[in-house]
Amino acid sequence: MSLKKALSAxxxxxxxxxxxxxxxxxxxxxxxxxxxxxxxxxxxxSAGASAVSILTEPEFFGGDYSFLAGARDSCPxxxxxxxxxxxxxxxxxxxxxxxxxxxxLIAALLGPRLGSMHSAAKSLGLSVLIEVHDEAEAEAALAAxxxxxxxxxxxxxxxxVDLAVARxxxxxxxxxxxxxxxxxxxxxxSDLDSLSSLxxxxxxxxxxxxxxPDPGAALTEFLA
Numbered sequence: 120m121s122l123k124k125a126l127s128a129x130x131x132x133x134x135x136x137x138x139x140x141x142x143x144x145x146x147x148x149x150x151x152x153x154x155x156x157x158x159x160x161x162x163x164x165s166a167g168a169s170a171v172s173i174l175t176e177p178e179f180f181g182g183d184y185s186f187l188a189g190a191r192d193s194c195p196x197x198x199x200x201x202x203x204x205x206x207x208x209x210x211x212x213x214x215x216x217x218x219x220x221x222x223x224l225i226a227a228l229l230g231p232r233l234g235s236m237h238s239a240a241k242s243l244g245l246s247v248l249i250e251v252h253d254e255a256e257a258e259a260a261l262a263a264x265x266x267x268x269x270x271x272x273x274x275x276x277x278x279x280v281d282l283a284v285a286r287x288x289x290x291x292x293x294x295x296x297x298x299x300x301x302x303x304x305x306x307x308x309s310d311l312d313s314l315s316s317l318x319x320x321x322x323x324x325x326x327x328x329x330x331x332p333d334p335g336a337a338l339t340e341f342l343a
Contacts, residue, residue, distance in 0.1 A: 120198040122221040122246035123267050125169045126298045126321040131311045134200060134300065135163035135338055136172040136325030137190065140181030143278040147329040151181050153189030160190035160197070162335025163328075167342055170198040170221075172323060184217050191218030200248060204228060208239045221246035221267075226256035227275065234263040248300060252284065257291040268292045269300040269323065280304035285314055293318025308341065 126132040137159050139151035148155075160171045173190050174182035180202075187201055201219040203210065206228065214222050222245050226233055233249070240247045248267045249260040252275065260268045270292060272284040285301045292299040300321035301314045311322050324341070331337035 120196065120220045122170055122198045122200060122248065123298050125198045126267070126300065128169065131315050131319075132169040132321050133167065133338065133342070134170045134172050134321055134323040135166075135168035135328060135334070136174070136202070136323060137163075137186060137334075138172075138174045138180060138182075138325045138329050140174075140179070141326050142179045143273075144326060144330075146181075147326055148334070151183070151186075153183075153185040156186035157189035157193035159329075159334050160199075161193040162333070163338055164194050164197045166335045166338040168197070168338060169321070170200060172200040172202050172223075172325065173219075174202050176203045184213070187219060188217045198246070200246075205236070208236065211240045211243050211245060214245060215243055219245065221248060223248050223250055223269070225250045226259050227252060233259055237263045237265060250302065251288070251292070254288065254291060257288050261291075261297075266296065267298050267300065267321075269302045269321075270319075271302040273303040282310065282314070285319070286317060289314075289317040289319070308343075 137156050173187040174180040176182045198220040200221040201214045202223045248269050249265040250269045251257045270285045270288045272282050273280045299319045301319045302323040305324050328334040328337045
């Protein structure tokens with residue numbers, strides 16, 4: 120399933136995130152388990168999410184590969200994005216084996232290896248969302264051939280969020296042939312409408328949904 124195709128449909132498209140722990144906010148949702156991840160992912164899909172992001176990184180986000188495998192079982196037709204600190208090509212094989220359709224590559228983490236890692240993931244049939252935080256990283260993502268570029272408005276050093284980052288980078292990433300995704304700090308429908316007007320097609324929403332007792336119902340309210 121193509122993440123780019125799912126996010127290219129008319130109107131704002133949501134990537135709803137299953138994330139039990141946040142480095143900046145601590146525990147977001149109880150019962151971090153494959154069953155819980157599967158239930159939340161299915162609720163997201165029913166509520167209108169175009170794709171579901173699953174945190175598999177264990178140390179900082181309390182993730183696990185079994186969470187994505189569980190979500191795959193409950194969402195057989197929904198594109199699933201594996202979010203982790205991907206630094207080695209073997210992780211692409213792992214992503215495919217647990218049912219991921221797409222992986223996140225962080226430009227700041229990979230540096231000059233971004234292009235080769237992007238090519239390696241694509242060669243296995245994975246969609247690739249390249250995450251950037253500033254102009255230099257956006258240019259690197261474009262040079263790597265990125266067609267899905269996510270702008271994370273969270274400062275990785277201070278963990279503070281400022282949507283001005285997404286607005287500032289819009290002219291670089293919101294262009295023909297590119298599907299731009301806004302990440303972090305999206306708390307209201309007005310945030311989506313404002314960034315949609317700048318050309319963003321996808322919106323990754325996690326913490327604000329996972330802090331609610333019923334994340335799926337929270338997404339329904341968000342989209343209402």
